[in-house]
Amino acid sequence: MKRLQAEIINNCLVTGQYGDIHFGPWGFECSDRHSFVTLTDQCRNARHIGNQWQLAEGDWALDYHTRQTDPNTLHIRTTLTARCDGLLQDAVIRLVFDKSNIQTGEIAGRTYPHTDSDRYRLYPVRNVRLNGTDGTIVSVTLDRYDGAGRFAPYLYLRDSDDHWIIHARLLPIDPVDHVWLRWANRLFTLSTPDWLARLIWKCPGGRTIFWRLRERLGRHCPEIQAVPLNNLKSGQSLLLEVTCRFP
Incomplete structure (x- = not known):
């Protein structure tokens, strides 16, 4: 009989297993134009003491909790509070699953195999499913959100390297305060001036073409x-x- 096993340390899921499906680590991410916060990897240009995080464009208090609510269910709740006025490009709950023993993923009524496309299949939906090779269905649901009137909820499904990645994500809504138009490579990042980025954003087709291209x-x-x-x-x-529910 399959059993959900989850190792949770400091309110973060480190590793887990349900039958032949392995997953973890899970955590939180957020970013502005110069800083990146993550609970599962290397942060960039960010400092913290306890749950107080200092980014280049804001100071934030993070409250993040993971718990197993019943034998087949894991629940994550996070709140990010501004300690002063600050800019954000997103706030994310991140779930990672090993691709082995997961045949396909489903989002917005579409089914995808794992091809290592690294595409962020982003939709304003509330549910994503992963279909195991043995018939197991893993369901991830966005239950509640609050975007403070400035952010809207999305889920995305991504097939990258040896993993399936699911994000529950809050993204800015119109009218946006800033637009960061940039080209990044391994050596450097080039950003357009704010006035030019906003001009391109407002031009016919500009937003459609360049938004998270x-x-x-x-x-x-x-x-x-x-x-x-x-x-x-x-x-x-x-x-x-x-x-996140397992059968």
């Missing part, structure tokens, strides 16, 4: 994309709650 097209697309950012006022919070 690299993410949408995948691994073989140049690292060129426009990323909007919105400001949160001091005391405002973002909330995400996600449930």
